[in-house]
Amino acid sequence: MTNDSDDIDEKPPLADRIGNAAFLGLMKFAGWLPYERRIATVGWVFSHILGPLAGWRKRIRSNLALARPDLSPEEVRHLMRAVPNNAGRSIAEIYSGKEFTDRIQASDPLYGPGLPALEEAAISGRPVIIACAHFGNYDAFRAALHARGWPIGALYRPMNNEAFNEHYIPAMKAIAEPLFPRGRSGLAAMLRFLKGGGWLALGFDQYDGKGAELEFFGLPTKTVLTPAELALRYDALVVPVSGIRQPDGVSFAVLVGEPVPHGEPAEMMQYLNDDLEALIRLHMEQWLWIHRRWKRRN
Known part of the structure; x- marks a missing residue:
């Protein structure tokens, strides 16, 4: 006789499921937008919301202090926003599927x-x-x-x-x-x-x-x-x-x-x-x- 729990798939942790649901909600909303606006919108969310919440800005500032100590404070602040923006755009492009690949193929x-x-x-x-x-x-x-x-x-x-x-x-x-x-x-x-x-x-x-x-x-x-x-x-x-x-x-x-x-x-x-x-x-x-x-x- 087997344990009933063996027949039940273990669910991902609650925090993972919440984060995943939030991401899917963002991508569903973005999917209603025209392509260029969609990419820009997800980039903005990563730059202004996810980046600060995830501690990315602190990590970026720390890495730049090591590798590029010559940068001015204004340049560092710009990159703390621009790097997550590019990451968000990339994710939106991956989830745009055929729209993304068609653009690459055409160019x-x-x-x-x-x-x-x-x-x-x-x-x-x-x-x-x-x-x-x-x-x-x-x-x-x-x-x-x-x-x-x-x-x-x-x-x-x-x-x-x-x-x-x-x-x-x-x-x-x-x-x-x-x-x-x-x-x-x-x-x-x-x-x-x-x-x-x-x-x-x-x-x-x-x-x-x-x-x-x-x-x-x-x-x-x-x-x-x-x-x-x-x-x-x-x-x-x-x-x-x-x-x-x-x-x-x-x-x-x-x-x-x-x-x-x-x-x-x-x-x-x-x-x-x-x-x-x-x-x-x-x-x-x-x-x-x-x-x-x-x-x-x-």
Whole structure:
């Protein structure tokens, strides 16, 4: 005889369900608005309501004090509002589904010195590591590559809020597939995909306690080596790609950077850190300064 509780699915914590319900309410309201107004509205909510409530402004100010102590108080205050605004716009775009991807496809925003190398890899069937960061809209480049018919997959980490995952993951899948969750099963499928000539988007801009201590904005921080190690293992091209939000707030230019020369994994990842830093300095509001990129040791 089994315990009755074994037959009942465990519900997410109440706080998660409340937060998820509030988010869905916002997205339902935003869905009634025209596209451009919808994106701007969710950006405003993230900037003026969610950002302060979640403590994002404090985190942004702290990170900027470490990485950009040269900024004026006015510039810091601007970024404390602009960074959550960009994050909100990105979320609204992901949940806009076909409207978002249709706009990307119509504009064909890919450009940059690494584009010919991607075109050649598509013809030859060579595996590609797309080195990406939480910059601009990190799903804009997936939509752009998918629109060309290129085999773009991505590794993702499910959100801590399980109720949120129920709609967030399908929204990401609607932009491009396949997606591989972190974990054993996801890792095995991801490696098969890459070995077969797939293109894999891997983030590298978050703190990784098991990574190598490299520099970012002149500060030591742990950086994941996986993108470089997989590239060496499978003879994959490594290319940094970023979706840069344009001044109108709703369109993108997708920059394909120079391919990273194969070498020591740490040197390859330092190259990517430096490349990303240069891009962030040009568009400070588009990187997610909310992350704990520089963790202090005890």
